[in-house]
Amino acid sequence: MNLMSLTAVELGKKIKAKEVTVEEAVSAALDAIEKKEEAVHSFVTVDREGALKRAKEVQKLIDEGKLTGPLAGVPVAIKDNMCTKDMLTTCSSKILYNFVPTYTAQAVANLEKAGAVVLGKTNMDEFAMGSTTETSAFGETKNPWNIEHVPGGSSGGSCAAVAAEECSYALGSDTGGSIRQPSSFCGVTGIKPTYGTVSRYGLIAYGSSLDQIGPVAKDVTDCATILEAISSYDSKDSTSVKREDYAFTEALVDDVKGMKIGIPRDYFGEGLDPEVKEAVLSAARALEKKGAIVEEFDLSLVEYAIPAYYVIACAEASSNLARFDGVKYGYRTKEYDGLHNMYKKSRSEGFGAEAKRRIMLGSFVLSSGYYDAYYLKALRTKALIKQAFDKAFAKYDVILGPAAPTTAPKLGESLSDPIKMYLGDIYTISVNLAGLPGISLPCGKDKNGLPIGLQLIGDCFKEKNIIRAAYAFEQTREYEHSPLA
Numbered sequence: 001m002n003l004m005s006l007t008a009v010e011l012g013k014k015i016k017a018k019e020v021t022v023e024e025a026v027s028a029a030l031d032a033i034e035k036k037e038e039a040v041h042s043f044v045t046v047d048r049e050g051a052l053k054r055a056k057e058v059q060k061l062i063d064e065g066k067l068t069g070p071l072a073g074v075p076v077a078i079k080d081n082m083c084t085k086d087m088l089t090t091c092s093s094k095i096l097y098n099f100v101p102t103y104t105a106q107a108v109a110n111l112e113k114a115g116a117v118v119l120g121k122t123n124m125d126e127f128a129m130g131s132t133t134e135t136s137a138f139g140e141t142k143n144p145w146n147i148e149h150v151p152g153g154s155s156g157g158s159c160a161a162v163a164a165e166e167c168s169y170a171l172g173s174d175t176g177g178s179i180r181q182p183s184s185f186c187g188v189t190g191i192k193p194t195y196g197t198v199s200r201y202g203l204i205a206y207g208s209s210l211d212q213i214g215p216v217a218k219d220v221t222d223c224a225t226i227l228e229a230i231s232s233y234d235s236k237d238s239t240s241v242k243r244e245d246y247a248f249t250e251a252l253v254d255d256v257k258g259m260k261i262g263i264p265r266d267y268f269g270e271g272l273d274p275e276v277k278e279a280v281l282s283a284a285r286a287l288e289k290k291g292a293i294v295e296e297f298d299l300s301l302v303e304y305a306i307p308a309y310y311v312i313a314c315a316e317a318s319s320n321l322a323r324f325d326g327v328k329y330g331y332r333t334k335e336y337d338g339l340h341n342m343y344k345k346s347r348s349e350g351f352g353a354e355a356k357r358r359i360m361l362g363s364f365v366l367s368s369g370y371y372d373a374y375y376l377k378a379l380r381t382k383a384l385i386k387q388a389f390d391k392a393f394a395k396y397d398v399i400l401g402p403a404a405p406t407t408a409p410k411l412g413e414s415l416s417d418p419i420k421m422y423l424g425d426i427y428t429i430s431v432n433l434a435g436l437p438g439i440s441l442p443c444g445k446d447k448n449g450l451p452i453g454l455q456l457i458g459d460c461f462k463e464k465n466i467i468r469a470a471y472a473f474e475q476t477r478e479y480e481h482s483p484l485a
Contacts, residue, residue, distance in 0.1 A: 003028040004165040015073040022073035026055040029075040042161035046120035072115030077167040080121035083202040092136035095350030105202025122157030135354040144484035149408040152182030159186040165485040169217040177428025180440035184403035184453020195435035196241035199234035205320040207313035224248040251464035257291035262396035264299035279444030279452040311378035318362025393459035403440040403453035
């Protein structure tokens with residue numbers, strides 16, 4: 001039996017029933033990483049020694065009855081922009097090539113409290129800037145369905161690791177679709193929760209008003225279970241929200257009778273691949289067969305989402321990345337002449353092209369004379385987009401659409417045209433601007449055998465609606481393992 005073919009919850013049950021030891025589960029994951037890493041390159045850091053040591057500790061706690069949760073002993077991979085105490089955390093950037101944090105991100109700490117065993121850190125676009133995991137300073141990650149294609153980004157390493165079955169599940173972060181788009185490309189399931197549900201403490205910031213940590217796994221049950229484990233109010237994060245209800249697994253019911261699902265016409269126009277369109281609409285028909293009420297409607301403002309997002313995200317990135325200056329931690333240039341020259345050379349040599357592009361764009365829109373023309377206008381547009389969603393959710397429980405306009409492009413195709421890469425985020429960006437929850441799950445494959453993702457969007461704090469709809473749809477099809485699994 002291949003332990004990595006099981007879902008995280010299935011593996012957790014076997015560990016609890018004493019059919020499998022934690023050490024066996026962790027060793028199976030480490031062996032899979034050793035075997036497949038050359039082809040996929042999902043990881044930046046693998047902590048073999050630490051994971052096996054932790055496996056023994058967790059096994060002892062399970063045997064003593066102190067750890068009884070569904071994820072106890074299950075191996076997990078963490079995106080490399082979440083701080084992990086005493087483990088390298090690089091954001092896949094040269095400027096943080098040697099950074100070892102002295103504390104652990106709250107979301108990761110919550111997982112460890114639930115008995116998870118961290119295998120290592122996954123590759124990503126540098127500072128989460130990109131949609132392909134090709135901007136990493138440590139080389140690109142490849143798609144386990146076809147290694148000539150990208151896995152998506154920026155959480156491409158986490159999604160590829162789950163699809164290649166190198167770990168049972170992973171954590172990613174989503175600023176403009178960075179969990180949902182690579183989940184779609186890699187044929188796995190990923191949730192971006194409502195902004196403020198999962199603490200951002202210890203997540204190295206890209207766009208602070210947009211970033212949110214979420215789970216990546218094989219199915220909806222896993223994602224709901226993991227989200228339950230990582231969600232919490234955290235006084236260390238000023239954007240953290242105290243919620244009444246974190247019982248996301250309660251929504252795992254195969255019943256969508258009477259659920260109102262809206263399909264935005266704007267999402268099915270020009271630029272959407274016909275095969276993606278057909279797969280997504282076929283998923284809508286499957287939900288309709290199960291008793292959901294499906295209607296088309298006009299969402300409006302869709303074309304303004306991308307410019308508003310890139311102005312806001314880059315503005316926040318330019319101020320968040322100002323701290324990486326070669327003084328306190330990270331990369332410092334070898335030869336320099338005075339302090340100013342040291343700043344300039346360290347940042348020039350430490351950041352990659354995409355990070356520099358976004359820092360420059362952000363600094364430009366925040367500069368005097370352009371602040372009102374771009375940044376304030378983008379913030380007003382963000383408020384209008386939120387209003388458009390509020391209006392839609394007054395009528396619908398869930399909004400259904402594609403996660404990405406196409407399936408995974410070939411490696412090297414996107415970087416030559418950054419604007420085209422930015423436009424690929426059209427269906428995911430608005431969710432972050434409005435702080436809404438969204439889920440991407442597999443709904444088919446194209447003629448080349450590449451996965452297609454279905455995106456379901458819910459109103460703020462209504463994760464249960466999207467989990468319920470996703471779970472009901474998931475019951476209509478089998479999970480497909482990637483060729484590298």
